[in-house]
Amino acid sequence: MNPLNPFDSNINLLQKVLDLRAKNQSVIATNIANAETPGYASKVFQFEEQLQNAISAKPGTLATTHGRHISTSPDNVSSVTGVIHEVKDKTGLGDENGVSVDMEMIALSENELLYETAAQLLKKKLTLLTYAIQEGK
Amino acid sequence: MDIFTTFDVSASALKAQRIRLNTISSNLANVETTSTPEGGPYKKKSVYFQTKPISFKEELDSSIQGVEVTKILEDSEEPRKIYDPAHPDAGDDGYVAMPNISVLKEMVDMMSATRSYEANTTVIKSAKRMALKALEIGR
Numbered sequence: 001m002n003p004l005n006p007f008d009s010n011i012n013l014l015q016k017v018l019d020l021r022a023k024n025q026s027v028i029a030t031n032i033a034n035a036e037t038p039g040y041a042s043k044v045f046q047f048e049e050q051l052q053n054a055i056s057a058k059p060g061t062l063a064t065t066h067g068r069h070i071s072t073s074p075d076n077v078s079s080v081t082g083v084i085h086e087v088k089d090k091t092g093l094g095d096e097n098g099v100s101v102d103m104e105m106i107a108l109s110e111n112e113l114l115y116e117t118a119a120q121l122l123k124k125k126l127t128l129l130t131y132a133i134q135e136g137k
Numbered sequence: 138m139d140i141f142t143t144f145d146v147s148a149s150a151l152k153a154q155r156i157r158l159n160t161i162s163s164n165l166a167n168v169e170t171t172s173t174p175e176g177g178p179y180k181k182k183s184v185y186f187q188t189k190p191i192s193f194k195e196e197l198d199s200s201i202q203g204v205e206v207t208k209i210l211e212d213s214e215e216p217r218k219i220y221d222p223a224h225p226d227a228g229d230d231g232y233v234a235m236p237n238i239s240v241l242k243e244m245v246d247m248m249s250a251t252r253s254y255e256a257n258t259t260v261i262k263s264a265k266r267m268a269l270k271a272l273e274i275g276r
Binding site: 018022028029035038040043084104109112115116119123126 | 149150186187200201202249253257259263267271273275276
């Protein structure tokens, strides 16, 4: 076990989740800001699947034991970047803008809640660590 | 990308919607204006939105963009003619050229601008709550 990471690897995971959720927030903000820009294609940021693959890394992937080794798959939580898909307007009506503000607002609340969940989990983990450091006082 | 990128994106949208609201109020104020310094009746103005890169870094990563009003268009529709020979701007035939503004359309546009503004303030509030939550980590 890494002595600088005495608790568990979930701290890294939660840290990554916070980063990705913050990025998702910006993408949703972009969609809402451009809700009336003609020809704008709505953007969707997806990372859940990549993250899932990274935490359940298959046996048989090559280990990276040296700083100059190249990872064969995104088996490393910190290398997850997420992908952005563009969703073009298919209705053929109006100004070809693909944003639906109501769906974006739902995605916004969902993303905020999941960000706060990750932040809360991280906070609790650190509180436990503090508790152990202070000998349970 | 940092935590303030979201604020920049939404702030650009607030600015754009405010400019839109200003043009709507200009249109409504001048709904009966028959003479302008350029001559002729007032022409209806409308805004043109375009995506805008937030910073050089975000220019490379085109997924995060703000919005801006790049031009204000003047309506080219023919003015409305109203028969009023006593009016100082009446032509030889007794008709006055009035601006071609539909108050109803302007009102609907105004409501749409207000709702868009509100949606963007909601995003800013949400981003602020997230940032505050992140500050609580380790407290």
